[in-house]
Amino acid sequence: MKVKRIILSVIVGLLIGTTELFANEITETLELHSQALDMIWLVLAASLVFFMQAGFAMMETGLTRAKNANNIIMKNLMDFSAGALAYWAVGWAIMYGASASGIIGTDQFFLKATDNTVFRDWMFQVVFAATAATIVSGAMAERTKFSSYLVYSIFVSALIYPISGHWIWNSDGWLTGIGFYDFAGSTVVHSVGGWIALAGAILLGARRGKYFEINGKKETRAIPGHNMPLAALGVFILWFGWYGFNAGSTLSGTDPGIGAIAVTTTLAASAGAVMSMVISWIWFKKPDPSMSLNGALAGLVAITAGCAVVTPTGSILIGLIAGILVVISVEVIDKVFHVDDPVGAVSVHGVCGAWGTLAVGFFANTGNIKGLFYGGGFSQLGIQAIGIFSIFVWAFGGGMLLFFIIKKTIGLRVTEKEELQGLDIGEHGSEAYAGFQIFTTQ
Amino acid sequence: MKLIIAYIQPHKLNDIKQELFKTGVTKMSVTNALGCGQQMGYHESYRGVDIEVNLLKKVRIEIGINETFVEPTVEAIIRGARTGNIGDGKIFVTNLEQCIRIRSGETGNTAIG
Secondary structure, X not given: OHHHHHHHHHHXXXXXXXXXXXXXXXXXXXXXXXXXXXXXXXHHHHHHHXXXXXXXXXXXXXXXXXXXXHHHHHHHHHHHHHHHHHHHHHHHHHHHOOEEOOOEXXXXXXXXXXXXXXXXXXXXXXXXXXXXXXXXXXXXXOOEOHHHHHHHHHHHHHXXXXXXXXXXXXXXXXXXXXXXXXXXXXXXXXXXXXXXXXXXXXXXXXXOOOEEEEOOEEEEOOOOXXXXXXXXXXXXXXXXXXXXXXXXXXXXXXXXXXXXXHHHHHHHXXXXXXXXXXXXXXXXXXXXXXXXXXHHHHHHHHHHHHOOOOOHHHHHHHHHHHHHHXXXXXXXXXXXXXXXXXXXXXXXXXXXXXXXHHHHHHHOEOOOOEOHHHOOOOHHHHHHHHHHHHHHHHHHHHHHHHHHHHXXXXXXXXXXXXXXXXXXXXXXXXXXXXXOOOOOOO | OEEEEEEEOHHHHHHHHHHHHHHOXXXXXXXXXXXXXXXXXXXXXXXXXXXXXXXXXXEEEEEEEOHHHHHXXXXXXXXXXXXXOOOOEEEEEEEOOOOEOOOOOOEHHXXXX
């Protein structure tokens, strides 16, 4: 009897033990799998965002003249390559190192890490830094000294971008602390790039022949891009890469929100393109291809901040307004302020980035974060405005200072003769379209 | 009737056109041209290999004109094109035997103006 009981209890005990063991094993396996999914998703998304570099290169090349095509592709190649090295050495540490009062990171210089998740996160972040850096290339196209651009690339990836990035994306950053919300970087990446681009374009001055005076009044002359299909390919590549940019910013391959983010991203881009087309149709009498392409990008930039917290309807409204804003701001910057931005980078990234960030305060609709239109009141809107303003002051001011120093030391602009002949020959001693007769009379 | 042929720096085309309009000359043909003169060429390089480019990009303007207009037209072209540097270009003036407007069949001085 006693023996039987002992045997029974041993069996029961063993059974319970195995179940527990089994349960632990399941939890461990799940944990491993979700880590694996994170790893795969983030590296894949980083690759998609990396490909946006190709998008920028093609779009900028297409929207500028043939005599400067080699210069544009060199700038896009080098702001990534030089920028990645700078981000490895300094940028990552400043952005994600241990925070000093929420202002600046202080450790992990030269990526001193052995942890695979740190490598994964660095990979995902370096492509964002490169995106911010390369936005400026388009606004400063066709007249900037190549060596000056290289210097700029290093400083923006090492300092300007990581510091404001620290404020928002480091969990101890001061803007994170007050509740500022920018999911994938309308402000962190795009506005920063856009405002630096504005500073650069102002200090650089317009391309020769862009503005001329008639009876004391400054008039604008169009300088058409040389390859619209290439510009379109660039925009499609950017749109494609944006799925990595936004959906990848879940930072997790098991986040069920990935699908919704892809949806809001698609809808905002479409709404932006449609709206820009409509506005250009009314305003310029014809649906303008390059303005519609800018509109798609405007929608993408604008949805980037709120893509995870807005409804599909919200995303469409954000995109529609971005589509209007981009056309108006391109016209105002060109015809009123006479700042020469050959590809509309300041409008697409600066203005629409700011709009998208502000839009979170209107359209956000989740448990944690509610915008004005969903009964959240004005508090989130106010916080978003503080963030937008602080980043404008930092990026525009920092850009002004950086370009001013470059201008006074190595010079910012090529000679007039070189600008006329084309930067391809002047800066790189080679032509992009050998065998073609390319003539420019401006 | 005369035919004026001018080879100019491409980027001076706009200035020359404006000077010509001021003079009252509004009809012209413009083509791209390659040429070499005193300006000499420049060097490009492709993957480290030197390329000498001596045919430079120029713009050719042709204007058929009545004799009384030759002097002001030439002066207008010079005003627009001259920078004082080598490479500003050249103007040729030749006799023009006949000119026919296709639409109306008019010939000579009436067709050209």
